[in-house]
Amino acid sequence: MKANYGYKDGSGEFFITIDTDKCNSCGDCAKVCPPKVIVMITNDYDEVVPAVAEEHRKKIKYDCAPCKPISGPRNLPCVAACKPTAIVHSW
Amino acid sequence: MVEFWRWKEYRWTAPDADWKNAGTISCGIDVGSVSSQAVIMTDGSLYAYSNMRTGSNSPDSARRALDWALEGTGLKQENMHFIVGTGYGRINIPFANKAITEIACHARGANFMYGPTVRTVLDMGGQDCKAIRCDEKGKVTAFLMNDKCAAGTGRGMEVFADLLQVHIEEVGDLSFKVDKEPPPVSSTCVVFAKSEASALLRKGVPKNEVLAAYCSAMAHRIFSLLERLGVEKNFGITGGISKNRGVVDRLQKELGITSLQPRYDPQVAGGVGAALFAKSLVEKQRAGLVAR
Numbered sequence: 001m002k003a004n005y006g007y008k009d010g011s012g013e014f015f016i017t018i019d020t021d022k023c024n025s026c027g028d029c030a031k032v033c034p035p036k037v038i039v040m041i042t043n044d045y046d047e048v049v050p051a052v053a054e055e056h057r058k059k060i061k062y063d064c065a066p067c068k069p070i071s072g073p074r075n076l077p078c079v080a081a082c083k084p085t086a087i088v089h090s091w
Numbered sequence: 092m093v094e095f096w097r098w099k100e101y102r103w104t105a106p107d108a109d110w111k112n113a114g115t116i117s118c119g120i121d122v123g124s125v126s127s128q129a130v131i132m133t134d135g136s137l138y139a140y141s142n143m144r145t146g147s148n149s150p151d152s153a154r155r156a157l158d159w160a161l162e163g164t165g166l167k168q169e170n171m172h173f174i175v176g177t178g179y180g181r182i183n184i185p186f187a188n189k190a191i192t193e194i195a196c197h198a199r200g201a202n203f204m205y206g207p208t209v210r211t212v213l214d215m216g217g218q219d220c221k222a223i224r225c226d227e228k229g230k231v232t233a234f235l236m237n238d239k240c241a242a243g244t245g246r247g248m249e250v251f252a253d254l255l256q257v258h259i260e261e262v263g264d265l266s267f268k269v270d271k272e273p274p275p276v277s278s279t280c281v282v283f284a285k286s287e288a289s290a291l292l293r294k295g296v297p298k299n300e301v302l303a304a305y306c307s308a309m310a311h312r313i314f315s316l317l318e319r320l321g322v323e324k325n326f327g328i329t330g331g332i333s334k335n336r337g338v339v340d341r342l343q344k345e346l347g348i349t350s351l352q353p354r355y356d357p358q359v360a361g362g363v364g365a366a367l368f369a370k371s372l373v374e375k376q377r378a379g380l381v382a383r
Contacts, residue, residue: 004236044191044195045195
């Protein structure tokens with residue numbers, strides 16, 4: 001399942017896509033996320049997978065901003081930590 | 092005072108069905124932001140449902156919806172083998188045995204409403220809009236939800252019905268009674284769209300054209316959401332807005348594909364999905380696959 005968390009508003013499109021079919025449930029992404037945007041949940045199909053925490057869903061543009069410098073390399077901790085490359089940011 | 096936004100609440104029972112011989116009686120309760128539905132299914136077929144407005148208290152709304160669905164059937168809450176709650180109020184239904192997200196429930200409900208060929212489901216609800224892709228069993232393969240902004244939601248449509256003093260059920264038909272299709276209003280925000288609409292009315296633009304401008308803005312907004320997820324045939328729409336031709340027809344035109352025809356009111360799809368999950372959970376319990 002490709003779970004897209006985020007929103008689209010007047011300022012752009014902000015989505016974090018988690019491919020639960022690629023995910024190996026290791027939980028490394030949640031451990032390295034500084035503001036705890038990414039947390040591990042048990043979804044409706046009883047898979048233990050990462051998700052964007054409810055309280056961050058409508059403001060990931062701001063909550064993820066510290067990991068995204070305007071210039072220079074963007075080594076997003078969650079993306080870098082995911083060995084099966086299951087996490088993608090849209091912006 | 093006429094409340095133009097107020098849609099008709101109703102209940103329904105399958106004409107010649109009897110629950111007494113049913114092996115499994117499952118129930119799904121969808122407490123949404125605007126409407127609540129309680130759905131009762133006997134052995135996986137639709138037996139009765141109610142569709143009403145959500146009040147300020149979700150346990151109370153769930154209770155009233157269930158009581159209304161049960162009314163006149165002779166069934167009682169104790170007869171339900173399993174109750175699954177879904178929708179915004181799902182975590183707050185005290186008598187539900189389990190809560191499941193509305194995304195999974197709508198996919199499963201759409202699979203029942205539109206048949207197993209449905210691959211893309213669009214749920215246009217009261218306060219959000221969800222695009223879902225699913226497989227032949229109704230299992231979600233991808234989803235995208237937008238609940239940050241009220242544009243493209245049922246509540247936005249209610250605001251417009253009220254502003255233009257048009258009954259919500261008539262919005263769709265009236266929006267086509269125009270000489271030519273007007274340009275869409277701002278699609279980013281209901282509040283700004285409403286001020287734009289007021290400005291149009293002051294300029295003397297006819298009511299129907301303003302409705303058309305809003306419906307097409309909404310259709311376009313939903314289109315961009317679907318485009319991001321990717322649309323695969325067949326396509327089905329659930330939720331309250333699916334009954335508004337003004338939005339649905341314009342969206343179909345933009346997508347270039349038409350939606351399947353639902354077997355029942357597509358507004359209850361979430362509740363149907365929840366009831367189907369309830370049925371599977373009972374069967375798993377009976378087979379001893381999960382602890383009671």
